[in-house]
Amino acid sequence: MGQLRVPFALLIVLFAAPVLALDHVDLAVGQLARPTGSSAPNVVQASAGWNLPWHWLDSDSGQLQSRLDVDAGYIGTASGDVWHAAISPVLRYQWHAAEQRGFFVEASIGLAWVSAQHWNDEHDMGTRVLFADRLGMGYRFGMQEVGLHVLHYSNADTAEHNAGAEVVYLRYGRWF
Numbered sequence: 001m002g003q004l005r006v007p008f009a010l011l012i013v014l015f016a017a018p019v020l021a022l023d024h025v026d027l028a029v030g031q032l033a034r035p036t037g038s039s040a041p042n043v044v045q046a047s048a049g050w051n052l053p054w055h056w057l058d059s060d061s062g063q064l065q066s067r068l069d070v071d072a073g074y075i076g077t078a079s080g081d082v083w084h085a086a087i088s089p090v091l092r093y094q095w096h097a098a099e100q101r102g103f104f105v106e107a108s109i110g111l112a113w114v115s116a117q118h119w120n121d122e123h124d125m126g127t128r129v130l131f132a133d134r135l136g137m138g139y140r141f142g143m144q145e146v147g148l149h150v151l152h153y154s155n156a157d158t159a160e161h162n163a164g165a166e167v168v169y170l171r172y173g174r175w176f
Contacts, residue, residue: 023176024049024067028149030169035123038076043167045073049090063097066090069108071132075167078120086112086132094140100175101141108134112153119165126159138171145173 026047031040052066067090075082088110096102112132117125130153138147151167 021050022048023051024069024173025176026069026171026173028073028169028171030149030167032075032077033166033168035120035163035165036078038078042076043073043169045071045084045169047071047171047173052089057093060098062093062095062102065092065094065097067092069110071112075114075119077116078123079116079118081115082119083115084112086110088132088134090134100143103137103139104145104147105137106135108132110134114153119163123163123165124161125153125163125165126155126161130155136171138173140173140175143175145171145175147171147173 024047026045026049028043028045028047029041030043032042047069049067049069052068054066056064069088069090071084071086071088073084075084088108090106090108092104092106094102094104110132112130114125114128114130117128119125133152133154134149136147136149138145147170149169149171151169152164153167154164155162
């Protein structure tokens with residue numbers, strides 16, 4: 001029964017998008033790069049996003065956009081299951097934004113909560129409230145997109161231990 005929780009939660013997010021007035025939803029699958037996790041893939045995540053009213057560098061070639069993302073998911077660590085949730089403002093440069101197609105790069109720094117502080121015998125995250133820094137790139141084609149992202153969790157030395165962790169994942173997104 002426990003293995004059905006993640007797919008069920010992802011379906012709820014996907015079908016709830018119109019009701020919550022979401023602009024964007026993502027589903028991601030990836031691998032815990034550091035520390036070593038359970039068998040691959042060991043990261044599953046769902047995200048919901050709302051466009052923010054600010055944008056810059058408007059031109060025919062592209063636009064710098066802003067949005068707010070809320071993420072939730074699962075990470076399979078050597079010590080067991082870790083559940084996570086995060087909220088992050090995102091800056092994204094979208095080439096050919098007016099045509100809703102083209103390459104994009106994005107970055108975010110947000111706050112995350114993880115359900116476990118110890119991710120293996122020698123990997124102490126220091127706290128369960130962390131910073132979540134993300135870099136990504138991909139391609140948007142109409143109302144859909146695909147991307148490759150790297151996520152770094154850290155407590156920014158606010159605790160005695162700060163082992164940090166990295167996740168690499170592929171993401172599929174849908175715009176509304």
